[in-house]
Amino acid sequence: MEITEKAPAKINLGLDIIGKRHDGFHELDMIMASVDLADRITIKELDNDKIVIKSNSISVPQNSKNHAYKAAQVIKREFNIKKGVEIFIHKITPVAAGLAGGSSDAAATLRALNTLWNLQLSKEELAELGEEVGSDVPYCVYGGVARVGGRGEIVQPLPNNLSYWVVLVKPEFGVSTPAVFKKVKLDSIKHANIDILEEAVINQNMDIINKNLSNSLEPITINMHPEILKIKEVLSEAGADGVLMSGSGPTVFAIFDKKSRAERAVNSIKGFCKEVYLVRNL
Ligand SMILES: C[C@](O)(CO)[C@H](O)COP(=O)(O)OP(=O)(O)OC[C@H]1O[C@@H](n2ccc(N)nc2=O)[C@H](O)[C@@H]1O
Numbered sequence: 001m002e003i004t005e006k007a008p009a010k011i012n013l014g015l016d017i018i019g020k021r022h023d024g025f026h027e028l029d030m031i032m033a034s035v036d037l038a039d040r041i042t043i044k045e046l047d048n049d050k051i052v053i054k055s056n057s058i059s060v061p062q063n064s065k066n067h068a069y070k071a072a073q074v075i076k077r078e079f080n081i082k083k084g085v086e087i088f089i090h091k092i093t094p095v096a097a098g099l100a101g102g103s104s105d106a107a108a109t110l111r112a113l114n115t116l117w118n119l120q121l122s123k124e125e126l127a128e129l130g131e132e133v134g135s136d137v138p139y140c141v142y143g144g145v146a147r148v149g150g151r152g153e154i155v156q157p158l159p160n161n162l163s164y165w166v167v168l169v170k171p172e173f174g175v176s177t178p179a180v181f182k183k184v185k186l187d188s189i190k191h192a193n194i195d196i197l198e199e200a201v202i203n204q205n206m207d208i209i210n211k212n213l214s215n216s217l218e219p220i221t222i223n224m225h226p227e228i229l230k231i232k233e234v235l236s237e238a239g240a241d242g243v244l245m246s247g248s249g250p251t252v253f254a255i256f257d258k259k260s261r262a263e264r265a266v267n268s269i270k271g272f273c274k275e276v277y278l279v280r281n282l
Pocket residue numbers: 012015024025026027028030098100103133134135136137150151152177178181182247248
């Protein structure tokens with residue numbers, strides 16, 4: 001049997017840092033949303049007990065460091081499964097981009113193995129297993145729009161009735177998430193208003209969402225890579241309804257109500273950046 005699962009990328013419509021935890025992670029408060037840019041994970045059972053990672057991309061580790069490998073390892077351990085799997089990752093989402101590509105691959109692997117081995121685990125149970133793999137994995141198990149707290153393990157799905165276009169601009173460099181979090185200074189954080197964003201999601205008010213897009217990690221990553229600010233400026237001038245850096249960066253996303261306006265912005269930004277995607281929210 002062969003199972004294929006989509007692994008969509010996410011953007012952070014809001015990311016606030018509440019404080020530092022005793023485990024070294026940061027306590028966050030976020031609004032996350034899936035977009036229609038997705039890797040495809042295909043899983044085949046093997047006769048032996050091995051986990052084998054294959055990919056069309058040389059940018060992802062094809063060994064035990066892969067988030068999908070770790071997800072399979074957690075499930076095999078927890079349910080004492082002696083069978084092996086080959087996991088093929090058809091990579092579309094850019095790597096180390098702030099779009100949770102690896103975490104979404106892990107979540108898709110959890111969903112696929114739940115089906116393959118007929119484990120009948122709920123989303124809550126899969127999300128709990130995903131915590132061990134990475135902070136973004138529990139949200140990626142759910143996808144859609146959600147308010148996410150803790151280090152990423154508290155996921156509250158929100159109504160998903162919004163409809164908008166997203167231009168994603170990925171600069172040529174990647175960003176290390178730990179390196180960005182290391183530079184957080186708790187006394188000088190620019191806080192995001194997550195309550196307002198949640199209310200606007202519930203009321204389907206895109207104007208309020210666009211006006212309140214905010215990410216406490218953005219000034220830190222911009223300080224490391226000022227090119228991000230330039231990309232934001234070009235997208236704003238091109239008529240975006242809202243512009244923000246996603247996660248720890250460096251990808252910048254711009255929101256548009258109409259496809260034609262988004263297409264015009266894609267043309268404007270192409271001179272600055274080669275890697276540009278026009279997608280919908282999911
Ligand atoms: C920036 C976000 O993408 C927002 O959605 C996530 O918080 C990052 O999630 P992720 O890449 O899955 O993060 P992990 O692989 O769990 O952690 C990478 C590193 O980021 C830092 N980290 C991550 C999450 C968190 N709540 N606090 C942290 O301080 C830690 O230094 C950790 O060692």
